[in-house]
Amino acid sequence: xxxxRFNALPGFGLTMGVxxxxxxxxxxxxFAGLVLRTLGLSWSEFWGxxxxxxxxxxxxxxxxxxxxAAVTNAIFxxxxxxxxxxxxxxxxxxxxxxxxxxxxxxxxxxxxxLANLFxxxxxxxxxxxxxxxxxxxxPLGVTLAxxxxxxxxxVRTLQPVLEGLERExxxxxxxxxxxxxxxxxxxxxxxxxxxxxxxxxQAFARAIGEYGSVVFISSNKPFEGEIxxxxxMMRLEEFDYAGAIxxxxxxxxxxxxxxxxxxxxxxxxxxxxx
Amino acid sequence: xxxxxxxxxxxxxxxxxxxxxxxxxNEGELMALLxxxxxxxxxxxxxxxxLEVPTTGDIFIRGQRVNDLSVQERNIxxxxxxxxxxxxxxxxxNIAFGLxxxxxxxxxxxxxxxxxxxxxxxxxxxxxxxxxxxxGQRQRVAIARALASKPSVLLLDEPFGAVDAKIxxxxxxxxxxxxxxxxxxxxxxxxxxxxxxxxxxxxVIFSRGHLEQVGTPREVYETPANEFVARxxxxxxxxxxxxxxxxxxxGELQFPAPGRRDGSKVRIGFRPYAVxxxxxxxxxxxxxxxxxTFFLGIMLRLELELASGLILRxxxxxxxxxxLGLEDDREVSLQIRNFRILSSDTSALSPxxxxxxxxxxxxxxxx
Amino acid sequence: MSAPPSTTxxxxxxxxxxxxxxxxxxxxxxWLLITVALSFCTVFLLLPLANVFVQALxxxxxxxxxxxxHPDSWxxxxxxxxxxxxxxxxxxxxxxxxxxxxxxxxxxxKSLLVTLIDLPFSVSPVVAGLMFVVxxxxxxxxxxxxxxxxxxxxxxxxxxxxATVFVTFPFVARELIPVMQATGTxxxxxxLTLGASGWQTFWRVTLPxxxxxxxxxxxxCNARAMGEFGAVSVVSGHITGLTDTMPxxxxxxxxxxxxxAAFAVASLLAVLALVTLGLKTLLEWKQARAYERxxxxxx
Numbered sequence: 001x002x003x004x005r006f007n008a009l010p011g012f013g014l015t016m017g018v019x020x021x022x023x024x025x026x027x028x029x030x031f032a033g034l035v036l037r038t039l040g041l042s043w044s045e046f047w048g049x050x051x052x053x054x055x056x057x058x059x060x061x062x063x064x065x066x067x068x069a070a071v072t073n074a075i076f077x078x079x080x081x082x083x084x085x086x087x088x089x090x091x092x093x094x095x096x097x098x099x100x101x102x103x104x105x106x107x108x109x110x111x112x113x114l115a116n117l118f119x120x121x122x123x124x125x126x127x128x129x130x131x132x133x134x135x136x137x138x139p140l141g142v143t144l145a146x147x148x149x150x151x152x153x154x155v156r157t158l159q160p161v162l163e164g165l166e167r168e169x170x171x172x173x174x175x176x177x178x179x180x181x182x183x184x185x186x187x188x189x190x191x192x193x194x195x196x197x198x199x200x201x202q203a204f205a206r207a208i209g210e211y212g213s214v215v216f217i218s219s220n221k222p223f224e225g226e227i228x229x230x231x232x233m234m235r236l237e238e239f240d241y242a243g244a245i246x247x248x249x250x251x252x253x254x255x256x257x258x259x260x261x262x263x264x265x266x267x268x269x270x271x272x273x274x
Numbered sequence: 275x276x277x278x279x280x281x282x283x284x285x286x287x288x289x290x291x292x293x294x295x296x297x298x299x300n301e302g303e304l305m306a307l308l309x310x311x312x313x314x315x316x317x318x319x320x321x322x323x324x325l326e327v328p329t330t331g332d333i334f335i336r337g338q339r340v341n342d343l344s345v346q347e348r349n350i351x352x353x354x355x356x357x358x359x360x361x362x363x364x365x366x367x368n369i370a371f372g373l374x375x376x377x378x379x380x381x382x383x384x385x386x387x388x389x390x391x392x393x394x395x396x397x398x399x400x401x402x403x404x405x406x407x408x409x410g411q412r413q414r415v416a417i418a419r420a421l422a423s424k425p426s427v428l429l430l431d432e433p434f435g436a437v438d439a440k441i442x443x444x445x446x447x448x449x450x451x452x453x454x455x456x457x458x459x460x461x462x463x464x465x466x467x468x469x470x471x472x473x474x475x476x477x478v479i480f481s482r483g484h485l486e487q488v489g490t491p492r493e494v495y496e497t498p499a500n501e502f503v504a505r506x507x508x509x510x511x512x513x514x515x516x517x518x519x520x521x522x523x524x525g526e527l528q529f530p531a532p533g534r535r536d537g538s539k540v541r542i543g544f545r546p547y548a549v550x551x552x553x554x555x556x557x558x559x560x561x562x563x564x565x566x567t568f569f570l571g572i573m574l575r576l577e578l579e580l581a582s583g584l585i586l587r588x589x590x591x592x593x594x595x596x597x598l599g600l601e602d603d604r605e606v607s608l609q610i611r612n613f614r615i616l617s618s619d620t621s622a623l624s625p626x627x628x629x630x631x632x633x634x635x636x637x638x639x640x641x
Numbered sequence: 642m643s644a645p646p647s648t649t650x651x652x653x654x655x656x657x658x659x660x661x662x663x664x665x666x667x668x669x670x671x672w673l674l675i676t677v678a679l680s681f682c683t684v685f686l687l688l689p690l691a692n693v694f695v696q697a698l699x700x701x702x703x704x705x706x707x708x709x710x711h712p713d714s715w716x717x718x719x720x721x722x723x724x725x726x727x728x729x730x731x732x733x734x735x736x737x738x739x740x741x742x743x744x745x746x747x748x749x750x751k752s753l754l755v756t757l758i759d760l761p762f763s764v765s766p767v768v769a770g771l772m773f774v775v776x777x778x779x780x781x782x783x784x785x786x787x788x789x790x791x792x793x794x795x796x797x798x799x800x801x802x803x804a805t806v807f808v809t810f811p812f813v814a815r816e817l818i819p820v821m822q823a824t825g826t827x828x829x830x831x832x833l834t835l836g837a838s839g840w841q842t843f844w845r846v847t848l849p850x851x852x853x854x855x856x857x858x859x860x861x862c863n864a865r866a867m868g869e870f871g872a873v874s875v876v877s878g879h880i881t882g883l884t885d886t887m888p889x890x891x892x893x894x895x896x897x898x899x900x901x902a903a904f905a906v907a908s909l910l911a912v913l914a915l916v917t918l919g920l921k922t923l924l925e926w927k928q929a930r931a932y933e934r935x936x937x938x939x940x
Contacts, residue, residue: 009829010839012746018738019754022731026806027760030772033782037775076681083678087671095679097922098686103861104914104921105690106868108888109907112895113689116696116904123688148685167664168358171325174345174664175352176372176419186371190362209765212870212888216895229767229871236771236875241780248768255763325664345664 038249041242049246054222055231059250061139062228066207069146074200077154078192084155085162102151110148111216118144118217141217142227149210150203157199161192161269194269198262205258208251275337276301276459277322277427282331284317291317293483294331299427299476304453305461306470309480310506315463318480319429322461324348336426351420351458355432357412359404365391365415366400372423390418393455409437410445421458430462434469446473467507471495479503501616504543509575511549511586512616513542522615525582526560529613544613546575549588551606553598558607562586567595567602576600578608690911697908700901708894708905716882717890717906723798724873724886725866728805732862733855736813741847743814744821745829755818761810769807770875773800796878801886804872809862816858820851824935850935857924864917868910 038046049055083089084096102110118125118135125135135141165188173183211229219225226234228251235244278298284291292314299305307315320326322333324345333340340348360368366387373383391397394414404412413433420428433449434442450473453460464470470477471491479486479494479502486506487499498504501512515522515529517538522531529542552558562578565585574595576588588608590598600606666674698705708714739758743751761769775781777794787794794800828850832842848855870888877884885893887906894903 008833009745009826009842010833011843012742015738015742016748018735019742022735022738022810023754023757026803026810027757030769030776030807031760033776034768034772036782076678079674080678080681083675087675089675091679095682095686097918098682100918100921101686101690101914104864104917106864106870106888106907106910106914108868108870108891109693109910109914110689112891112903112907113692113696116900117688117692123692124684148689151685166356166358168354168356169360171345171664172352172354172358172419173360173371174325175323175348175350176423177346177349177375178371179346180664180666180670182375187360187362205763209763209768210871211765211767211874215892229765232767232771233875236774239780241775241778244771245775248765248771251765251768255765259763 034245034248034252037241037245041246045242046246046249049243050250052243054226055228055247055250057223058226058228058231058247061142061226062208065139065143065146065227066204066210068143069150069207070200070204072143072147073150073154073203074196077151077199077203078158078196081155081158081162085159099152099155102149107149107210107212108216111145111213114145114148114213115141115217136217137219137225139218139225142214142225145213145217146207146210149213150207153203153206154196154199157195157202158192161195165191194265198265198269201258201262201265205255205262208254208258275299276303276335277461278334279318279322280332280334282318282321282328282333284314284321284326285329290483292321292328295480295483295485296331297478297485297488299459299461301459302457303459304450304473304475305459306474306477307461307463307480308467308470308477308506309465309486311465312482313465313480314483315478315480316431319431319461319463322427323350323352323429325352349423349425351417351423351425351428353413353416353420353428353430353433355435357404357416359412359415359419361404363403364400365396365402365404365407368404368415369419369422371419376423378423386422390422394418410441413437413445417452421456425458427459427461430460432464433462434464434466442469449473471507479506481506498543498614498616501541501543504614504616509546509587510543511546513584515540515542525580525584527580527584527610529610529615531615534615541616542613543616544610546587546589548611548613549578549586549608550611551576551578551588551590551598551600551608553600553604553606555605555607558609560608562606562608564600564602564604564606567600578606690915693904693908693911696901696904699904704901705905705908708902709909711902713882713885714890714894714902714906717885717887718909720798720801720885721867721887724801724805725863727802728809728866729859729863731806732809732813732866733859735810736817736858737855739814740817740821740851741843744818745826758814759811761807766808766869766871767875770804770872773803773807773876777803795876796880796884798884800876801873801884804876805866805869808869808872809865812862812865813855813858816854816861817851820854820935821847824850824938828938853924853927857921860917860920860924864913867913 041049080099084092084099115136116122118128118141120126120129120136122136128135133140135144169187170183173187178186209229211227211233214227215230218227218230220230228247232244232247232251235241235247276299278296280296282295283293295314295318307318309315317326321328322335324340324343324347328341335348335350360371363371369387369390370383373386378386387400391400394417396411396414396418399407399411399415404415407415417428417430417433434445437445446469449460449462462473471494474491476488476490477494478488481502487494487503489497489499494503495507498507498510504510505512513524513527515524515527515531517523517531517534517540518536520530520532520534522529522534522540522542524542527542531540534540550558551564555561560580562580564576565579566577568575568577572592573589574592576590578586578588580586586608665671709718739754742748743755774795777783777787777800779788779795781795794803824847828846829842832846833839837845867886868888869886870892873886874889874892877886877889879885879889879893881893887910891903891907891910894900894906
């Protein structure tokens with residue numbers, strides 16, 4: 001494409017103006033406000049607020065449950081993507097479309113219905129609770145909700161990669177004597193790994209920020225069922241802005257680190273492509 | 275006998291990609307499977323490899339029936355058109371892959387890979403990844419990988435399809451040399467007649483799933499089994515004639531056709547070099563006008579129009595042309611030295627235009 | 642075709658099964674994988690969906706209708722529609738403007754701009770809400786000024802709209818940029834040489850060629866705008882009948898131990914999700930075709 005100076009198309013100034021206006025008003029200004037307020041705190045103040053016992057318990061639940069949920073999604077998402085791309089079975093197109101359901105369903109509804117499903121008289125809870133598996137109002141429930149909201153990520157990042165795999169590469173491995181499992185481990189899996197990790201990181205990032213679905217299915221008790229976003233909410237209700245901001249900054253920093261990791265992963269993924 | 279196919283048929287649903295094909299390949303031979311795209315030649319190659327299963331018929335490798343052997347058990351080397359290198363592995367690991375699977379000792383693997391790197395002119399590239407290689411290097415890695423564990427046969431699918439014209443010629447010569455040095459039975463698929471004629475010991479010609487002819491390059495060029503082969507290998511004049519009194523007639527041309535019924539239709543075929551021309555209008559029996567001269571390197575192709583409107587193609591060298599003092603629109607006399615009455619049983623499927631567009635105009639002129 | 646003798650057929654199928662082993666999974670492995678994958682989908686996708694409707698109708702139709710027509714629920718539905726009606730058009734205007742300057746022009750800092758536009762996707766909704774409280778809340782930067790001029794943003798509709806626009810910010814732009822890039826600039830330049838004005842070029846050439854991408858972005862944006870919970874929850878103040886959107890209403894009913902009513906309101910949101918999915922699937926098909934066409938044309 002020609003550089004801006006040589007582009008005959010009109011409207012650059014107008015559209016750039018509109019873009020920058022909205023970006024500043026909706027995104028940059030609020031960020032700036034949060035940064036300014038954070039800078040108003042001394043380091044020890046910030047550290048104290050960000051690392052209270054209750055906050056530490058909330059981080060543990062948030063990161064722990066998010067990690068388990070993301071790992072679950074990496075495993076089952078890979079399996080699901082494989083099955084959807086490689087096999088033909090009745091209902092394949094329907095399931096393929098349904099994978100985006102967690103993106104489309106408001107998180108509040110997801111939390112509501114999952115809490116109900118896993119409660120003692122829910123469809124799944126009535127079998128699981130007697131076995132001692134309590135999904136509702138427990139950390140397990142938090143993990144289940146986070147698995148739900150992160151479900152599409154691995155599947156959707158992996159599907160195009162699987163579709164783009166050359167069947168010839170697998171066939172050549174077979175002609176060289178490799179069995180199916182060996183071919184998967186040494187030829188297919190390495191090509192999928194960057195996409196799986198990207199999807200995993202995206203699901204993890206999403207789970208850490210998630211609020212809506214979790215408040216329905218968690219006990220929300222301090223030290224027990226409180227996720228970090230919920231604790232921010234509690235701080236706000238107590239008008240403890242500084243406390244809320246300190247927690248928010250921790251979450252933000254973590255999100256940005258993950259964002260960078262995701263970008264690096266995507267670069268890595270394109271490394272082997274020509 | 276290295277490889278033998280007996281009555282092999284492959285159906286994909288209702289469509290027969292390969293029908294009732296039988297041929298054999300001798301130990302150490304360099305064999306071309308030639309035909310237009312969709313002719314079934316790649317399917318045959320894949321069946322030999324075990325990547326496809328014949329619907330009916332048997333395949334033998336070194337006397338052993340391999341229908342029930344999986345790809346892994348057949349000990350073949352296969353090179354795909356796009357090479358299918360393992361992107362996540364270095365050149366060394368690509369070549370070593372099959373050896374590791376076969377549980378070779380580390381030291382043996384190292385020796386064998388280095389031997390191949392040397393043989394293929396790939397020394398110093400062993401730590402590179404496929405995306406850091408040129409097209410020609412990738413192909414050599416693919417062939418080295420296929421040959422690493424000393425397969426009983428090397429199978430190549432359109433080996434020169436993915437490289438540009440300039441390198442293609444080098445690669446052909448290199449493949450011939452390689453085959454000469456290693457003496458491994460090699461079968462390659464191509465749609466390029468010239469390539470098949472130049473590189474192989476023998477050629478199997480396919481069209482629409484049928485085997486049309488098996489023979490040496492010379493045999494298929496000089497004595498094509500039918501019209502399809504005649505037209506596919508090189509340029510041929512083909513005329514529809516009607517028999518009357520033991521003579522096939524088309525326009526003013528007459529060809530002896532003893533033993534043919536009066537009124538029966540035959541097709542007459544002859545190569546351009548069979549058409550002899552003279553500027554002495556009384557020397558040869560037929561009169562024609564030279565309509566166009568095409569310059570094809572040292573060879574020229576001439577398009578001649580007979581009084582009846584029939585168009586014939588002839589060819590000669592520049593020197594002959596100059597000697598005769600020919601030029602466009604010059605009247606000449608001509609004769610047809612030898613011709614064949616084509617058996618057209620299998621070539622009902624191949625209307626003239628379709629065959630012609632598959633055939634680069636220069637093909638045959640080099641021979 | 643005549644049927645082959647039965648023995649031949651058995652031999653054939655045996656050959657198939659054995660020799661396919663080389664490049665495909667055995668049928669047993671294949672069906673095992675399918676079963677596990679489908680079970681996972683059933684637990685996490687199908688059962689939660691079905692459960693919404695079954696629970697919503699557990700107390701019968703009349704209770705269901707009553708729950709939805711309750712004045713507070715009805716107010717929540719109206720507010721949700723209002724918020725979407727304001728925030729989606731804002732998003733469209735921004736998205737088209739951003740896609741135009743990013744896809745059709747080259748300038749320094751383009752990738753930074755793209756990153757900044759995507760930023761809201763990596764911020765927790767609760768943190769997003771908090772940012773607006775920090776700006777406009779009673780103790781916020783503009784709080785005193787707003788109070789002096791009697792303007793309410795936090796705990797009022799403007800705050801809900803702002804939070805919604807924030808969380809939906811990248812949707813339309815992110816869908817439009819690749820489509821506009823794929824169509825290139827030749828068509829627009831051709832229109833300009835034919836004497837079309839910039840606006841005419843946009844309306845007659847650019848917009849028709851990206852319309853499916855635009856509609857796709859709008860559908861996703863709308864679903865998120867109507868369903869947003871966390872960010873809106875922070876800024877709304879949960880004033881029943883005034884600042885409760887549908888998702889907040891669901892939460893309130895649930896906390897009031899009125900699960901059937903909560904499910905009734907939730908069922909509307911689930912229908913929204915299904916409609917969104919249906920349209921999305923339909924559009925993906927159309928968009929893929931438009932995209933291919935655009936790629937072909939631009940070559």
